[in-house]
Structure formats: C-alpha cells, structure tokens
Amino acid sequence: MGRDFFPPVPPAESARPTVGGVVLAVAAVTLDVLSYLAPGEEGTGARVTVPGVLLICLAVVPLLFRRQHPVPVLGAVLGVQLAVNTGLVVDPGVAMSNSYGAAVSVALYTVARYSERRAVALSVVAAAPVQVLRYLNTDQAVLGIGITDVVVTPCLLVAIGLAVRQWKQQLDINRRLLADRAVTEERRRIARELHDIVAHHITTMYLMSGGARSTLDRDPETAREALVTLEESGRTALHEMRQLLGVLRSTETPDETPSEPQPGVNDIERLVADSVAAGLPVELHVTGRPRPLPMTVGLTLYRIVQEALTNARKHAGPARATVRLTYLPDRVAVEVTDDGAGGGDPGTNRTGGGYGLLGMRERIALHDGSLHVGNRPEGGFAVTAEVPLPADTYELDSNDEKDETPR
Incomplete structure (x- = not known):
C-alpha cells in the first residue's frame, strides 16, 4: 500500500459533547429549519408543519456525538435527510427543502476529519442518492444544480475536512517537536x-x-x-x-x-x-x-x-x-x-x-x-x-x- 497522507485521527475520548459541538449542532439544524420555513422563490412547495420542523430537529441529537462516532452519526443524519427529501411526514413525494442540508454537511465533514479514507469514500457515495431524491419531482435541471449538489458539494466538504486534518496533524507534530526540543535543551x-x-x-x-x-x-x-x-x-x-x-x-x-x-x-x-x-x-x-x-x-x-x-x-x-x-x-x-x-x-x-x-x-x-x-x-x-x-x-x-x- 502507498503512503496514507491523511491517516485517521482518533476521535475525542470524552463521551460528553463539548460546548462548541453543541453550538455547531444547534446552528446546523437551525439553518435546515430556516431552509424549510423560508424556501425562497424556487421552493419545493411543501407545506410547513410542526411534524416537519420536529423531523428536521431530530438531526441535532446524533450531531452531538459526531466526533466520537462520525460514521454512525452520518448514517443517522442521512436517515433524517432522506425523510426530509421524500417529504415523509408532510407531503410524501415532495421534498421539504432544496438545500444540501447543513446537518449533512457537518456530518460529512466530520467523517473526513476523523475516519479512514475508505469510510470517507463510502460516505460520499452514500450521500449521493439521498440528495438525488430532491430532484425527482421538480422542474430543476438535474445536470446543473443537481450535479453541483450531488458531486461538487460533498467533494468540497471532504477536501476541507482532509485539509483541516492535515493541518491539525502538522500542528501536533510541531508541538511534539517543540516539546522534545525543550526536553533536549533541558x-x-x-x-x-x-x-x-x-x-x-x-x-x-x-x-x-x-x-x-x-x-x-x-x-x-x-x-x-x-x-x-x-x-x-x-x-x-x-x-x-x-x-x-x-x-x-x-x-x-x-x-x-x-x-x-x-x-x-x-x-x-x-x-x-x-x-x-x-x-x-x-x-x-x-x-x-x-x-x-x-x-x-x-x-x-x-x-x-x-x-x-x-x-x-x-x-x-x-x-x-x-x-x-x-x-x-x-x-x-x-x-x-x-x-x-x-x-x-x-x-x-x-x-x-x-x-x-x-x-x-x-x-x-x-x-x-x-x-x-x-x-x-x-x-x-x-x-x-x-x-x-x-x-x-x-x-x-x-x-x-x-x-x-x-x-
């Protein structure tokens, strides 16, 4: 095997969510709720209901544990997104939102940050059909916006996650080198x-x-x-x-x-x-x-x-x-x-x-x-x-x- 330039980073050992993790999860779900409540001129036409809002809010729970279990969390978030894209609790067959999903973006980014490369590739593949479902019953051009959502967006998220992973690893290496140098000087x-x-x-x-x-x-x-x-x-x-x-x-x-x-x-x-x-x-x-x-x-x-x-x-x-x-x-x-x-x-x-x-x-x-x-x-x-x-x-x-x- 060739050298892995992006080795997996061990997830956080603490079982309790951090304050930053809670804020990020709430912010991501809030953006998804706003996308459902105010879809804009090119909205899907789905009705706004309380069960729909509660369905989107379910994603906040798995996101709280994204660092400890990145792949299972992505699976749970994709399940919620699947229900949103198919209008499961509002209008079956009508997507509740046109956005890629902030919760899905955070979960996919986390997989890229903390999981091995095979899991990252499988996560991108698994996210594609979930996002394609949003365009089945719409008049939007699949070859335009659809390709951007299904291909470019997840690749961009993964690239950012891998880049941050490499940066953090380099920081850790530099920190260890500085510590070793300090010990040597002492x-x-x-x-x-x-x-x-x-x-x-x-x-x-x-x-x-x-x-x-x-x-x-x-x-x-x-x-x-x-x-x-x-x-x-x-x-x-x-x-x-x-x-x-x-x-x-x-x-x-x-x-x-x-x-x-x-x-x-x-x-x-x-x-x-x-x-x-x-x-x-x-x-x-x-x-x-x-x-x-x-x-x-x-x-x-x-x-x-x-x-x-x-x-x-x-x-x-x-x-x-x-x-x-x-x-x-x-x-x-x-x-x-x-x-x-x-x-x-x-x-x-x-x-x-x-x-x-x-x-x-x-x-x-x-x-x-x-x-x-x-x-x-x-x-x-x-x-x-x-x-x-x-x-x-x-x-x-x-x-x-x-x-x-x-x-």
Whole structure:
C-alpha cells in the first residue's frame, strides 16, 4: 500500500459533547429549519408543519456525538435527510427543502476529519442518492444544480475536512517537536551544570589531595592547609549538587522553589582563590564600572571562567593565569589566559573534544555571544567570550578600572 497522507485521527475520548459541538449542532439544524420555513422563490412547495420542523430537529441529537462516532452519526443524519427529501411526514413525494442540508454537511465533514479514507469514500457515495431524491419531482435541471449538489458539494466538504486534518496533524507534530526540543535543551543544561560543578571541584580535590600527600612528611602545615581546601571544595561541590537537584525537583509553587541564587560574576573572585589554593597563580583584572547583570549572563560568565581555570590547572602545567573581566557599554567580555603548555604551534589548540568546550559554546550561543578558544602566538592558551547585554543594562560610563591580584 502507498503512503496514507491523511491517516485517521482518533476521535475525542470524552463521551460528553463539548460546548462548541453543541453550538455547531444547534446552528446546523437551525439553518435546515430556516431552509424549510423560508424556501425562497424556487421552493419545493411543501407545506410547513410542526411534524416537519420536529423531523428536521431530530438531526441535532446524533450531531452531538459526531466526533466520537462520525460514521454512525452520518448514517443517522442521512436517515433524517432522506425523510426530509421524500417529504415523509408532510407531503410524501415532495421534498421539504432544496438545500444540501447543513446537518449533512457537518456530518460529512466530520467523517473526513476523523475516519479512514475508505469510510470517507463510502460516505460520499452514500450521500449521493439521498440528495438525488430532491430532484425527482421538480422542474430543476438535474445536470446543473443537481450535479453541483450531488458531486461538487460533498467533494468540497471532504477536501476541507482532509485539509483541516492535515493541518491539525502538522500542528501536533510541531508541538511534539517543540516539546522534545525543550526536553533536549533541558538535558543539555543539566549536563552543562553537572560537568562544570563536578569537573571544577573534582580537579581541585585531586590536585589538593596530591599536594597534601607529597608534603605530608616534610611540611605538615602545608598539607593541613591543602586538606582544609580539599574539604571546602568537597563541601562546595556537594552544596551545588544539592542546589541543582533542588531546582530539578522543585515545582511551580513559590514556597517550594529554591531561593538561593545561582553563582555570578561576583563569585569569580572565589574561583580565582580556589585556583591559587590549588597551585595555579591567578590574577583578576576588572575593567569598567561593575553593574548588576542578568542572572543568566552572570552564570554564563562564571561557568566559562570556572571551566577555563579548571582546564588550565589540568593541562597548562607550571604556569600563571590571568582573568580579565571587562564591562563595555553594550556587552560584557571575559578573557582567561595562561602562559603554560599551549599545545605547540600557534595554529593548533588545546581544546580537545571534551564536554567543557561544548558546554561553553552552548552557553554563549544561548545569548548570541561569541567565543574564541585557542593557543596564543606568544605561548599559552586563551579563552575569550563576549555576551551582549539587554538595552536596559547599558551604562555609558566604563572608564573605571579595578585590578585585583589574589594572594
């Protein structure tokens, strides 16, 4: 079998009619009643009677369940229309209306929306003889209006139903894709946070434990300080992990949402101090007038500095590092450089294929910023990132300069 471009859509699960469904059923039957009461100049001549009105109104009952049972509902509506077209309760043999029937139109459209294509084709065929009966005892040209009613009208209704079905299915596909993308982005965000937390603190703990072991016999005081730093790094890692898990487990209830803020640019000094304690001399230079930044921007800059210093401690060897944080009128830039083993020629780099670089690129991409990572021509390694700021955070005065050299 070929591909079905219009697969059937499962009908609504609710057994109760919706408000919209009730309104549509009443409106369709009302139009049919009006067509019977005011047939116009080309009316059939059938008498207007109460039983005739009640017969037309019967169609409202099956229409209320058209989504749950589209084909049976169409059969019931066609039965009512058959009685109308043959004048069963008024003047037998005289059609009560010249119209195709709004109730039949709604039912046929519903079949096209919710049923398989074989049922749609059979429904069009079944509706044809019911409509032909209206022209048996009239003077109207069957080849003109009759062909329009019997052929064109149902085909048009089916085409509209299939088009709406395809449109709704495409909307559902797009909605699922957006939901999957949101889940994927959230997984990436969690992976970035976990990597940054674990990699930084585990590296610090690894270096400090090695330093404590090597100096334990000849310099117990230095070993003790290293162990204290090791303990603090482990405690901080545990705290940040608990904070991240708290965010994941929190609900939308304000009382249950973690209130402790995420780290930002003000916490970069702590990163520098940790790196110095781990054996990597680091200098921090802040240029421009510091000002409050959006939380996501501050967290992005913090994580980039954290990852860059972690990589420097792991790969640079005996080296010194410098962190430059620059506040510009419309953006904030951060640069982390070291003079250690950069990886050879200036054209090469020390980026590798780890998750750290991927995480930095993803963070910067979320803010439409720029990231440059690679070896310096004079030796060493450099990570430079720029993040644009929202207009309401611009400050034109960026002449102040602040330099800090951690102990």
